[in-house]
Amino acid sequence: MKTPYVELKNVSFTYESNPVLNNVSLSVEEGDFLALIGPNGSGKSTLLKIILGLLKAKGEIKLFGEPISDFQHHEWIGYVSQKSNAFNSGFPATVKEVVQSGLTKKAGLFKPMPKDAKQKVMEALKAVGMEKFINRRIGELSGGQQQRVFIARALISEPKLLVLDEPTVGVDIKHVQSFYDMLSELNKKHHLTIILVTHDIEAPFNQISHVAFLNQRILFYGSIDEYNLLPKEQIYQWYGHSVRAV
Numbered sequence: 001m002k003t004p005y006v007e008l009k010n011v012s013f014t015y016e017s018n019p020v021l022n023n024v025s026l027s028v029e030e031g032d033f034l035a036l037i038g039p040n041g042s043g044k045s046t047l048l049k050i051i052l053g054l055l056k057a058k059g060e061i062k063l064f065g066e067p068i069s070d071f072q073h074h075e076w077i078g079y080v081s082q083k084s085n086a087f088n089s090g091f092p093a094t095v096k097e098v099v100q101s102g103l104t105k106k107a108g109l110f111k112p113m114p115k116d117a118k119q120k121v122m123e124a125l126k127a128v129g130m131e132k133f134i135n136r137r138i139g140e141l142s143g144g145q146q147q148r149v150f151i152a153r154a155l156i157s158e159p160k161l162l163v164l165d166e167p168t169v170g171v172d173i174k175h176v177q178s179f180y181d182m183l184s185e186l187n188k189k190h191h192l193t194i195i196l197v198t199h200d201i202e203a204p205f206n207q208i209s210h211v212a213f214l215n216q217r218i219l220f221y222g223s224i225d226e227y228n229l230l231p232k233e234q235i236y237q238w239y240g241h242s243v244r245a246v
């Protein structure tokens with residue numbers, strides 16, 4: 001059996017006196033495309049921060065087979081946070097500069113850029129369909145385009161696992177499908193394992209492989225085929241009153 005990239009067993013977390021995660025267990029294997037879904041405030045971002053080592057939780061957490069406390073290869077995990085695409089039009093950095101800044105994770109802040117930096121920037125931009133925008137100012141792009149640039153920035157350090165927190169926030173509704181198509185291509189063609197956090201249960205899930213439904217605890221975890229067999233009313237009920245069945 002392959003070693004899971006992420007393995008959580010009975011993970012619990014409390015902010016001061018506010019319990020947020022209760023006995024969460026799940027695993028992400030190489031090649032998976034996992035959607036972590038749940039309503040606002042259900043603990044999704046907190047769980048990601050625990051996986052990224054930014055918050056310390058109770059329970060067992062292993063990354064690439066190692067206990068998180070021993071894990072050193074942080075460059076294996078690319079992360080794009082929820083509010084990464086909040087630039088105003090006056091922001092001076094170009095797409096090239098933003099993507100290239102992702103190389104410092106691998107090269108180290110004060111080391112020179114590798115000689116093939118430009119080529120790597122181009123490859124990362126091609127993978128997200130943004131190569132034509134290399135010399136544009138990041139602030140002049142749409143929310144969805146900026147999000148793609150931030151994914152390219154994460155890809156440039158050649159991660160094995162890409163973690164995306166609500167990547168379609170700020171993406172125009174008519175571009176959401178092509179955004180998911182791009183992620184699917186990264187998963188299938190570039191063999192990238194992906195964890196995607198979203199509170200959107202209407203997202204086009206046809207390209208993902210697994211779903212974990214979180215609301216403080218895991219209410220469902222399984223393949224997309226198993227998820228699709230769930231009665232819609234059940235999913236809406238898990239969401240509480242924030243979403244109505246159609």
Ligand SMILES: Nc1ncnc2c1ncn2[C@@H]1O[C@H](COP(=O)(O)OP(=O)(O)OP(=O)(O)O)[C@@H](O)[C@H]1O
Pocket residue numbers: 015016018020038039040041042043044045046047199
């Ligand atoms: N730094 C913090 N200190 C205290 N409580 C926090 C902190 N960050 C989040 N919380 C609380 O923890 C709970 C879970 O928050 P979290 O951001 O993990 O949820 P989420 O599922 O990602 O929500 P959303 O979909 O709205 O982004 C919420 O009740 C939130 O108010």
